Every structure is written in C-alpha cells, then in structure tokens.
Amino acid sequence: MNYKADFHNHSCLSPCAGIEMGPITLVNRAKSLGIKILGLTDHNSARNTPAFEYLAKESGILPLCGVEVTTSEEIHVLCFFPTSGEALDFGNLIEKALPRIPLNHEKMGEQWVVNKDEEILEEVDFYLGTATSYGIDQVEKLCHDLGGLFIPAHIDRPTSSLKSQLGYIPQLNYDGFEIQLSPEGLNTGITPLVKGSDAHHPDMVGQRTCEIDLPQLSWEALVAYFQSFSRV
Amino acid sequence: MKLSQLEKELELRPLQVYKDEEWESAYTSDLLSDVMGNAPGDSVLVTIQGHKNTVAVATLAGIKAIVLANGAPATADMLQAAALENIAIFSSPKDQFHLSCKIGKILNLP
Numbered sequence: 001m002n003y004k005a006d007f008h009n010h011s012c013l014s015p016c017a018g019i020e021m022g023p024i025t026l027v028n029r030a031k032s033l034g035i036k037i038l039g040l041t042d043h044n045s046a047r048n049t050p051a052f053e054y055l056a057k058e059s060g061i062l063p064l065c066g067v068e069v070t071t072s073e074e075i076h077v078l079c080f081f082p083t084s085g086e087a088l089d090f091g092n093l094i095e096k097a098l099p100r101i102p103l104n105h106e107k108m109g110e111q112w113v114v115n116k117d118e119e120i121l122e123e124v125d126f127y128l129g130t131a132t133s134y135g136i137d138q139v140e141k142l143c144h145d146l147g148g149l150f151i152p153a154h155i156d157r158p159t160s161s162l163k164s165q166l167g168y169i170p171q172l173n174y175d176g177f178e179i180q181l182s183p184e185g186l187n188t189g190i191t192p193l194v195k196g197s198d199a200h201h202p203d204m205v206g207q208r209t210c211e212i213d214l215p216q217l218s219w220e221a222l223v224a225y226f227q228s229f230s231r232v
Numbered sequence: 233m234k235l236s237q238l239e240k241e242l243e244l245r246p247l248q249v250y251k252d253e254e255w256e257s258a259y260t261s262d263l264l265s266d267v268m269g270n271a272p273g274d275s276v277l278v279t280i281q282g283h284k285n286t287v288a289v290a291t292l293a294g295i296k297a298i299v300l301a302n303g304a305p306a307t308a309d310m311l312q313a314a315a316l317e318n319i320a321i322f323s324s325p326k327d328q329f330h331l332s333c334k335i336g337k338i339l340n341l342p
Contacts, residue, residue, distance in 0.1 A: 074263060099269055107292055131265035159283060 002211040005037035006030060007064065007178060008078060008153065008196020009205060011052065013042040015109035015129045017200040022118040023052040025202050031059045033206040036217055039064035039196060041078050041153075044098055044128045046091030049084035051116040062217050067091050068153060070129075071136040076153040076160045078178060078196070079143040082219045086146045093142055095124075097132035140172045149226060151194060154180040175226045180208065192229050233338070235297050235320050238276060242324060242334055244299060247306055250320035255296045257339065260332045264289045271295060278331045280304040287313040295319065301328045 009026055010017040023040070030038045038061050040052040049065035056063035065087035066080040081087040103111060103125050111124040134142070136152075143150045155162045155169075155177045162169055176192040195210040214221040236252045238244065259271035260278040264285060271277060273294030279286060282304045290298055297320035300306060306321055314321045324331055 070265070074265060099265075101268065104292070130268055131263070159285065 001215075002213050003036040003062075003217060004034050004209050005039075005194065005212045006035050006197050006199075006206055006209045007037075007039040007066075007080075007151070007194045008041050008068070008208075009039055009199045010042055010068075011040060011048045012110070012112040012114060013045055013048045013124065013128070014200065015043070015103070015111050015127065017042075017109075019110060019112060020202060021200065022114055023048060023055050023116070024118050026052065026199075026205060027055040027059050027061060029202050029205040030056075030061060033209075035061065035206055035209060037062045037064065037212060037222065039066050039078065039080060041066040041068040041080075041196075042128070043068050044070055044091075044094050044130075044132060045111075045124060046081075046084070046087040046094075047113040047124065049087045049091075051114055051118075053084040054116045062219065062222070064222075067094055069094055069134070069139050070131045070160070071139050072131055072133055073136060073165045074131050074160055075136055075162055075165045077136065077139055077143075078149075078151040078153050079139065080149040080151070082147055086148065090142060090146050090148065094132055094134070094139075095128075097134050098126065098128065098130060101127040101130060103127050136170065137172060140174075144173065149175040149223065151176045151178055153178045153196075154198065156180055156182045176229075190229060192226055235276075238297065238299075238335075238338070239322060241338055242299070242322075242326075242331060244322035244324050247300075247321040247323055248311055248315060250297070251318050253296045253318070253320075258332070258335045259295075260328050262328075267295075268292055276335065278328050278335070280328070282306040282310055284310045284313045286310065287317055287319055290319050291317045297322060299324060299331060301326060301331055 053063045064080045065084045113121045195208045197207045199205040257272045258276040271293040276297045299322045303325045
C-alpha cells in the first residue's frame, strides 16, 4: 500500500522555528493532510522526539524520530531511529559535539523542549543551529551503530548540502537521499529518494511529500523498503 | 580605519550604498560555523559565500563588511539583509589569498 510521507520537519526546538511549531500542531497538520509517515528532524537535537512519538502514534502516523545533523563540513544530514530512545541517545552525542555558543533570543531564536501537552519543559541554552565537530563519515557510523537510517538532506539545494559543500558524493553507506528542488522524475536508479517539507512553520508542513509502498505501516517495513535498493 | 579606505586600497566594488564604518581586523573563511565561532568583532570578512546566511552570521559576529572574493555573486536577498543590518558588501575579482595578503599589509600584520 502507498503511504504519504513527509520526512523533514522542525519543531519549536529548532532556533529557526517558532513556538507555534509544537508537536501537537505538527502532528495535527500532517494528519489533516493524510500524511502517514512523518519525520521530526530538529537541528542537532532530538529532545522533542518523545512528545512527537507519542502524539504521532495516537494519530495513527508512523513517527520517524530523527535529527538533522550539521556535519563539520556543514552538510545537513537526516538521521532517523526506531524510537525516541535511540534518537535521544544519538541526539546527546550530537549535542556534545556542538560548540557552546550561548543562545541569543533576539539574534538566533528560541529552542523550546516541550511535552505531549506542549507544556515547556526546558530551553536548550546553547545554539543548536551551528556545525558539530563530526565529519559526515563519523555521523554515518554513529547513526548506523544505533540502528538508524542515514539520509543526506536536500542534496539538490545550493546551500548546506552534499552538492554545495563537497561537490561530489563520497563513498558512504547511504540509506537514501532527500531531494527538494529536483523534478519528480529524478531517479538515481540505485538509492531511494525521499521528500520532506523542511517545515519551520505550520503552513509549510506537507508542502513536499512522497509516496512509499509498504506491506504495513511500521519502522521495520520502512527499513526493509530502504534495504531493497542496491546502494551507491 | 574606515571601510571607504578599504574599498580604495583593495580596489573593491561596493554592491550597494553602505555606511562608512570603522573596522580594525579581518577574517577569511568560507565555512560559516567557523566564522561564527572565530571571527573577531568590528572586522571585515573575506569569503565566497554570497548568500543571506553570511549576513546572518556576520550580524552575530559583529562583522562590518563582507568582501566577496573571486567575483562570487551576491543574491538579492543577501543585499537586502545586508542593507537592513548595515553591513557593507563589496566584490572583487581577486581570490581570498590575495585579498587577505593585502588586508594584512594594511593592518601591518607581522
């Protein structure tokens, strides 16, 4: 069966997203658009994945608990995990690899951690929007060691992408690539392409989606889907 | 030193009207996280990153001017953001190395 998927969304934890982008808003908006596979990928942190995971499951949506990691080369990479547990473990490692640049609300934005009722639990007080000290190869290893899916983000974008930062695709174990600008017809033939909204505001959720054919709606079926492609 | 003196000595082309502020040091990098973490305040940034994210980082770091090396183009939204933030944008056909050497001489770096 074909399921509508949106792999790439931010919540109020990302400095570039507002407080209105809570997990309830994200999940409700996705539900109303018929999205059944939904990614939460905040910048360099997974602290909002527990609330997101609970709410998505309640709405019959497969939650993709993820992180959008900024590698030392300033390449954005989406890493997804079976549950918020692994996502939080991964997020902790990623946060530790960030420089401690104090968060400046006026210039950088806000970074709220919330629960499933969208009550504020804490704010991350160092800036999440900058680069970690991990190179892309190290991020791939950390992600796969925790059973994750490793998908470089918006590879066709002129900034913060494999294309803009390296200009070539290094030999790594990619599970897929996220494309943003390319037409639907683009096909690598070997590595699956996915789409995501990169939503920072509620209106942006669902602006870019793709269809994924799975025997049932589960993490295991999704992993099997990615593994059914031969790799680069 | 004023930015207008920098413009003259490096034969830079201003991409729009700018506020002639004082500057006292410089930084050269194309990795914006490196600029954010290490560029000094009241400085001039030499880079090929001609987009609005460069202006955002320059604002955080207290950078007064961005010199786009190698003739790198500036996007329209970069110029718009720079005008709002009072950051001068210059262009030069010379590369980062040559521009940095010249700035080093102006600053009498050892």
